[in-house]
Amino acid sequence: MTDAATLRAQFPGTPHALVHERQDELLAGLMEYLSQPSVSATGEGFPDATDRALEEVKRAGLTPSVLDGGGRPLVVGHRAGPEGAPHVLIYGHYDVQPTGPRELWDSDPFVPVLRDGRIWGRGTGDNKGQHYAHLQALRLFDTYAGGLPCTVTVLLDGEEEIGSPTLADTLSAHRERFDCDLVVWSDRSVHESGEWCVSHGVRGMLRLRLRATGPSRPLHSGNFGNVAPNPAWRLVQALASLKDPSGRVLVEGFDDGREPLSDADRAAFAALPLDLPEVLGDIGLTEMDPAFDGLSFYERLADRPTLTINGITSGDTCRTIIPDTAEAGIDIRLTAGHDPQAVFERVAAHLRTHAPDVTLTKLGGVPASRTPIDNPHTPKVARAISRVTGRDPLLIPAYGGTLPDWIFTGILGVPSIGLPLANHDQANHAPNENLRVDYFLDATAICMELLLELGS
Ligand SMILES: [Zn+2]
Structure with a gap:
């Protein structure tokens, strides 16, 4: 292995200076890449989108290949580094969200434009x-x-925006190609404060549907009231059985297996900036959910599971009827140590006792993922950021949301570190998605420093 100073000496100036010197070419290349639609949900732009991503991997000096797991293919690039150097797997995705109504965009989502220091366009x-x-x-x-100073595999998902349905199976089937020391994924945004951050986990998610059925069609509530049972009542009673009025979940063993935050995690959360009144004010609230009194904002998001009613549908609020069906969608955000299947079985057992005539369907389950914040790679990732920006990044133990990070920590069995590279107001999934040019250029320099740090 070569030390970082020797590797750095190969560059004219710093990576930061080099990136800024070549910014016109970098921006032009990105704009061209963005002009290729790649909407996984609708298929718009496929299969050309896969070829385009493959071309970019090739241009980066990697040996390209495609892994087709039956959905939108994975694009993979590989290049060996020096003997004994670590193998880092870099994960991103080349598919994008649908644009939504085009009239809500200030410019065509697939004709990227540079305006006000940002690039605007889908993806x-x-x-x-x-x-x-x-x-x-x-x-x-x-x-x-x-x-390269390390061995690198780049993995570009073609269907992240539809939940990466084939990623786990495809990676398992080609396990030996992804035998790495560390995964670095770049997605999401830097912290709301604008500070760069390094993250170490996500919550998992279990999605459920509850359905109660009654008469074969909606009925006149006068002609059939007290004759036909009402599925809407059955459903709300089933839902009410899941939590007491204080918000405590009544499913037996709901929390079993949960791995609490470490002291290092708690210290890292305590160090994160937070303007709670501002966050709450933005969503029209003044208080957090009293069910979790005593827990901090971040502990609520990362250290505790949720049980959320996403929506309830039945009948009609304007007509005097007995509905024929009633349905509720529920999601449970899982924390580290929670097995989605085990949680599903506990909820199913609860409903068998409390609402045996309500049908429970599992719509999907993704485990949580957590890499210890005191792992040996994080200081290197943090140093790569501070070398470019002059500031130490925020260290985030875990996000409240869900990503397929368990595939890396669970299937590949390696640490997985999140390095978000986009501005927090990127408007991802929304109209007028954008990327700040200063973030993009710093990001490119950070990615170079990252290879130097990991390889040294
Ligand atoms: Zn997305």
Whole structure:
């Protein structure tokens, strides 16, 4: 292995200076990449989108390949580093969300434009701009150093926006190709404060549907009231059995297996900036849910599971009828140590006792993922950021949301670290998605510093 100073000496100036010197070419390349539609949900732009991503991987100096698991294919690039150097797997996704109504966009989502220091277009922040920064860092290494300081595999998902349905099976089937020391995924946004951050986990999610059925069609509530049983009552009683009025979940063993935050996690959460009145004010509230009194904002999001009614549908609020069906959607956000199947079975057992005539369907389950915040790689990732920005990043133990991170920590069995590279107001999934140019350029330099740090 070569030390970082020797590797750095191969560059004219710092990675930061080099990236800024070549910014026109970097921006032009990204704009061109963004103009290829790649909407996994509708198929718009496929299969060309896969070829386009493959081309970018090739241009970055990697050996490209496609893994087709039956959905939108995975694009993979690989390049060996020096003997004994660590193998880092970089994860991003080349598919994008649908654009939604085009009239809500200020410019065509697939004709990217540069305006007010930002690039505007679908996929700018989520996720092409982010993995393009990694690919350009690899290309610049190739140009100036003729090789990489670590072994690198780039994995670009073609269906992240539809829940990566084939990713786990495809990675399991090709396990040996992904035998790495560390996964670095770049998605989501930097912290709301604008500070760069390094993250270490996500909550999982179990999605359920409860359904009660009654008469074969909606009935006149006078002609059939007290004759036909009402599925809406059955459903709300089933739902009410899941939580007491104070918000405590009544499913037996609901919390079993949960791994609480470590002291290092708690300290990291305590160090994160938070303007709670502002956060609550923004959503029209003044208090947090009293069911979790005594827990901090971040502990609520990362250390506790949820049980959320997403919606209830039955009958009609304007007509005097007995509905024929009643349905509720529920999601349970799982924390580390929670097995989705075990939680599902506990909820099913609860409903068998309390509402045996309500049908429970499991719509999907993804485990949580957590990498210890005091792992040996995090200081290197943090240093890569501070070398470019001059500031230490925020260290986030876990997010409240859900990503397929368990595939890396669970199936590949390696640490997985999140390095978000987009501005927090990127408007991902919404109209006028954008990526700030200063973040993109710093991101590219950070990705170069990351390879230097990991390889040294
Ligand atoms: Zn997304």
